Amino acid sequence: MITKVNLEKKVLHENDRLAANIRTTLTAHKIFSLNLVSSPGSGKTSLLERTLKALGNDLNIGMIAGDVQTENDANRLIRAGGKIVKPLVTEGACHLDANMINNVLNEIDLKNIELLLIENVGNLVCPSSYDLGEDMKVVLISTTEGDDKPLKYPSMFRRSSVMVINKIDLLGTSDFDITRVKQNACSINPDLKIFELSCRSGEGLEKWYKWLKNQVN
Ligand code: MG
Numbered sequence: 758m759i760t761k762v763n764l765e766k767k768v769l770h771e772n773d774r775l776a777a778n779i780r781t782t783l784t785a786h787k788i789f790s791l792n793l794v795s796s797p798g799s800g801k802t803s804l805l806e807r808t809l810k811a812l813g814n815d816l817n818i819g820m821i822a823g824d825v826q827t828e829n830d831a832n833r834l835i836r837a838g839g840k841i842v843k844p845l846v847t848e849g850a851c852h853l854d855a856n857m858i859n860n861v862l863n864e865i866d867l868k869n870i871e872l873l874l875i876e877n878v879g880n881l882v883c884p885s886s887y888d889l890g891e892d893m894k895v896v897l898i899s900t901t902e903g904d905d906k907p908l909k910y911p912s913m914f915r916r917s918s919v920m921v922i923n924k925i926d927l928l929g930t931s932d933f934d935i936t937r938v939k940q941n942a943c944s945i946n947p948d949l950k951i952f953e954l955s956c957r958s959g960e961g962l963e964k965w966y967k968w969l970k971n972q973v974n
């Protein structure tokens with residue numbers, strides 16, 4: 758057991774070192790970067806599709822689409838107009854790590870991008886431990902999930918700077934209480950910036966776009 762803990766510490770230490778290098782590189786290229794994390798099905802890819810369609814002409818956006826298997830999400834983003842979209846298939850690993858990101862970034866001409874959006878593997882547990890060198894983590898939660906998720910997965914909400922509540926068009930069709938989810942999330946991390954939106958109806962997306970543009974500029 759002790760050996761396992763030590764090994765994990767070593768892995769995370771090496772990851773942090775590499776992530777720090779990535780952060781330095783991205784900062785040097787004036788690239789603003791986000792690491793999108795959530796359970797499977799919360800709408801990470803949908804939010805990225807919407808973002809590409811709305812901002813793809815104004816901003817040079819690079820995307821890395823992580824998945825355990827298939828390049829389906831990357832293909833969706835290319836169909837949505839993504840010019841620089843890299844699939845990152847983990848072949849079973851349940852999170853992205855800095856080494857994977859480093860390898861993908863080596864294939865991208867960083868001079869051509871100003872916003873880097875990374876879609877992590879759908880998983881609210883270990884992606885919180887792996888720094889990818891991003892500026893901020895964005896955690897998504899949808900109204901079809903439990904509103905106690907911030908309490909169940911505190912580490913993810915603590916380490917995120919932004920929370921996006923997606924699928925607000927479905928509010929009222931389940932017991933999900935949007936006031937309660939915000940209270941739960943803020944009890945873990947009072948500094949969370951919160952967006953309420955629907956990638957399906959489009960409601961609330963303008964605020965997200967505006968915020969994103971401000972961060973880049
Ligand atoms: Mg996805």
Ligand code: ZN
Pocket residue numbers: 850851852883884
């Ligand atoms: Zn994992």
